[in-house]
Amino acid sequence: xxxxxxxxxxxxxxxxxxxxxxxxxxxxxxxxxxxxxxxxxxxxxxxxxxxxxxxxxxxxxxxxxxxxxxxxxxxxxxxxxxxxxxxxxxxxxxxxxxxxxxxxxxxxxxxxxxxxxxxxxxxxxxxxxxxxxxxxxxxxxxxxxxxxxxxxxxxxxxxxxxxxxxxxxxxxxxxxxxxxxxxxxxxxxxxxxxxxxxxxxxxxxxxxxxxxxxxxxxxxxxxxxxxxxxxxxxxxxxxxxxxxxxxxxxxxxxxxxxxxx
Amino acid sequence: xxxxxxxxxxxxxxxxxxxxxxxxxxxxxxxxxxxxxxxxxxxxxxxxxxxxxxxxxxxxxxxxxxxxxxxxxxxxxxxxxxxxxxxxxxxxxxxxxxxxxxxxxxxxxxxxxxxxxxxxxxxxxxxxxxxxxxxxxxxxxxxxxxxxxxxxxxxxxxxxxxxxxxxxxxxxxxxxxxxxxxxxxxxxxxxxxxxxxxxxxxxxxxxxxxxxxxxxxxxxxxxxxxxxxxxxxxxxxxxxxxxxxxxxxxxxxxxxxxxxx
Numbered sequence: 001x002x003x004x005x006x007x008x009x010x011x012x013x014x015x016x017x018x019x020x021x022x023x024x025x026x027x028x029x030x031x032x033x034x035x036x037x038x039x040x041x042x043x044x045x046x047x048x049x050x051x052x053x054x055x056x057x058x059x060x061x062x063x064x065x066x067x068x069x070x071x072x073x074x075x076x077x078x079x080x081x082x083x084x085x086x087x088x089x090x091x092x093x094x095x096x097x098x099x100x101x102x103x104x105x106x107x108x109x110x111x112x113x114x115x116x117x118x119x120x121x122x123x124x125x126x127x128x129x130x131x132x133x134x135x136x137x138x139x140x141x142x143x144x145x146x147x148x149x150x151x152x153x154x155x156x157x158x159x160x161x162x163x164x165x166x167x168x169x170x171x172x173x174x175x176x177x178x179x180x181x182x183x184x185x186x187x188x189x190x191x192x193x194x195x196x197x198x199x200x201x202x203x204x205x206x207x208x209x210x211x212x213x214x215x216x217x218x219x220x221x222x223x224x225x226x227x228x229x230x231x232x233x234x235x236x237x238x239x240x241x242x243x244x245x246x247x248x249x250x251x252x253x254x255x256x257x258x259x260x261x
Numbered sequence: 262x263x264x265x266x267x268x269x270x271x272x273x274x275x276x277x278x279x280x281x282x283x284x285x286x287x288x289x290x291x292x293x294x295x296x297x298x299x300x301x302x303x304x305x306x307x308x309x310x311x312x313x314x315x316x317x318x319x320x321x322x323x324x325x326x327x328x329x330x331x332x333x334x335x336x337x338x339x340x341x342x343x344x345x346x347x348x349x350x351x352x353x354x355x356x357x358x359x360x361x362x363x364x365x366x367x368x369x370x371x372x373x374x375x376x377x378x379x380x381x382x383x384x385x386x387x388x389x390x391x392x393x394x395x396x397x398x399x400x401x402x403x404x405x406x407x408x409x410x411x412x413x414x415x416x417x418x419x420x421x422x423x424x425x426x427x428x429x430x431x432x433x434x435x436x437x438x439x440x441x442x443x444x445x446x447x448x449x450x451x452x453x454x455x456x457x458x459x460x461x462x463x464x465x466x467x468x469x470x471x472x473x474x475x476x477x478x479x480x481x482x483x484x485x486x487x488x489x490x491x492x493x494x495x496x497x498x499x500x501x502x503x504x505x506x507x508x509x510x511x512x513x514x515x516x517x518x519x520x521x522x
Contacts, residue, residue, distance in 0.1 A: 091379060114351075135410070182332070
């Protein structure tokens with residue numbers, strides 16, 4: 001990976017975690033990065049670092065090399081820690097969250113966190129499918145017409161449904177005294193909800209604007225997470241890659257609503 | 262739900278679990294049923310039982326009624342236990358698996374089991390998308406042409422990729438002395454792998470037949486799970502619903518390969 005932004009990984013000494021993810025995009029790796037950043041954990045984003053093999057290191061792991069006797073992963077993001085590999089965003093977040101005080105301690109609340117994270121993952125998968133409805137491995141340009149049909153029902157039916165659900169979760173939890181998605185403390189679920197709202201605002205600014213009046217609690221959560229000192233510092237750093245046309249959330253105006261009149 | 266097959270739930274006294282899922286189809290509920298059955302757990306499949314409200318009980322839960330102060334679920338399958346609701350298949354299987362000796366005890370192996378379960382969920386989602394690529398809430402007949410395109414790349418690229426991965430997982434674990442997907446004991450992951458292979462064999466008999474020579478370990482696992490006394494008894498009972506045109510796995514010949522010559 002040439003042209004690495006100066007400072008990527010530079011503020012981290014003695015890394016104990018390695019993130020194995022495609023370089024140059026936020027993608028699903030971003031859900032892991034946010035937990036590592038809020039934890040203040042030392043980590044290497046290895047595909048962005050030539051000295052650790054760059055993108056070839058990702059391919060080596062996917063080919064099953066370098067797995068060191070543990071379970072092989074099918075796809076990034078992958079976290080390497082103490083010689084073991086962990087894949088699947090919800091699984092990595094669970095692992096990191098419990099180690100760094102970013103998951104509930106109560107077992108029932110852990111199940112709630114996991115359930116919410118998997119429901120966020122469902123929304124993220126559908127947001128991805130708006131531009132790749134027919135063939136995950138082919139380019140958007142090869143499935144544009146299918147994408148228009150998918151995106152239209154996503155904006156009309158699915159996006160409002162998911163966001164109304166998450167707004168209701170915040171409302172219920174508020175009635176129990178919590179200001180976050182689950183329990184009474186910040187968890188990886190809040191970080192993932194933030195990233196998903198950021199992504200939706202990037203990809204579907206007009207569709208999201210129509211829903212915004214109905215989701216005040218989600219918008220407040222988004223602001224609060226953005227203002228956490230470690231997250232704010234991360235977002236302002238070169239480690240935070242911009243949204244673009246390679247990730248999950250992509251701004252293709254033809255897939256969004258027209259601007260409000 | 263009229264026309265309930267005699268005996269559904271009848272061999273279970275003093276149910277402690279309630280499964281809340283659409284009646285009349287296996288769907289994602291089947292992944293939960295298989296864990297409950299192998300655990301020998303007493304449960305009520307409430308939407309199939311008129312005296313517990315039938316399908317209206319499912320709608321009541323989705324509307325957020327009857328949630329008893331816990332986290333509201335977005336969609337079935339939902340497990341109710343001791344007054345709490347649990348949603349998302351991987352989350353329910355994790356919860357049940359740990360309570361009934363169908364999950365690893367070692368924490369690292371628990372993460373492996375969860376990772377595998379989420380990868381199975383990815384395959385299941387794509388199998389579902391073969392007949393609903395464009396609009397999850399609309400009928401297959403409204404998206405047949407999109408479905409043909411999706412299903413073609415699913416059979417050519419995605420199905421072989423996922424199955425080669427899971428075959429490799431069995432091979433790796435065998436080298437560590439295990440005969441199951443993870444660790445050295447049967448877990449919910451094996452039950453889910455079995456159900457997924459059953460579903461693929463129902464929906465894509467010709468495409469699966471082409472892959473079968475390369476997945477001997479998966480085929481052996483499928484046979485072994487089918488032969489577990491409790492699973493065999495369940496599969497032969499009226500509690501096991503047939504595959505059909507309402508679930509995840511559907512046999513639309515136009516979405517499968519042509520028969521081998």
